[in-house]
Amino acid sequence: MDLNTIKVIAFDADDTLWVNETFFRDAEIAFAKHLLDYGDEEDIVRMLLDTEIRNLDTYGYGIKGFTLSMLETAHRLMGDKMNAETTSFILDKGKQMLAEPVEVLPHIEEVLEELSKKYKLVVATKGDLLDQERKLIKSGLIDYFHHVEIVSDKKETQYKKLVKHLDIEPQEFLMIGNSLKSDVIPVLAMGGYAFHIPFHTTWTHEQVDDEINHSKFRALTNAKELLDIL
Structure with a gap:
């Protein structure tokens, strides 16, 4: 060489x-735990990953696209039961990630x-x-x-x-x-x-x-x- x-x-x-990826993994776990009434934790994380990958061409990489994918995944799981509490939880999680110290x-x-x-x-x-x-x-x-x-x-x-x-x-x-x-x-x-x-x-x-x-x-x-x- x-x-x-x-x-x-x-x-x-x-x-x-x-450090970056740690914040995403922590957010995934928190998201899955918030939605435990609608599925198994591992299945929810897997569904979120699938949504993220499908959305890459639309949203690209980063926290904002990840937040939108969380919203979409929650809607897929909750349907008409999607509420302001879950929406606020996801938006707050995204803002929290953006505010993390470097x-x-x-x-x-x-x-x-x-x-x-x-x-x-x-x-x-x-x-x-x-x-x-x-x-x-x-x-x-x-x-x-x-x-x-x-x-x-x-x-x-x-x-x-x-x-x-x-x-x-x-x-x-x-x-x-x-x-x-x-x-x-x-x-x-x-x-x-x-x-x-x-x-x-x-x-x-x-x-x-x-x-x-x-x-x-x-x-x-x-x-x-x-x-x-x-």
Whole structure:
């Protein structure tokens, strides 16, 4: 692996720079418990996940789309019994998630400070524009980044556009993130480098079963290992 070609390092945001998925999982459980009169907890969570995935093309990723999917799932379960109490519960849960403090993950600021001395750093993330901008500002990390790219999804096409915008070649680009599906596989397909740093909780929709065996891929256990490699 020749890392000397790398000029730009891109970081995913949610669950790579800061905690995110935990809030969704906690909200799922609270939602299911609120609706226990209408089904089994696991079945309700499964139905919510199914609704989220079906709505991705309409709402995209993020808390707002998740909140709308909770409303839709509750209506599917409750029908004409859907009431103001449940509607308020769901809307309050969404607002609560949007107001959560930003918890930067261990070693991230130290790593960004060191890498920014040698590389151009960017954020490449998907989700709601307003929410991601808010979290980046609240994290205190924004000054480390030369560019911030917030997209509706992260596929090979989006990465090619980003590389072109940055005026570099794919082999000069390294992506770091917690999702094999979004942060690794499309970047390797483009010809770039990709490092995976897992988070303890990963959304089911982002999980892949295949092992990655590629000359431009590395699996790390934490962000600090980057300083020993780059």
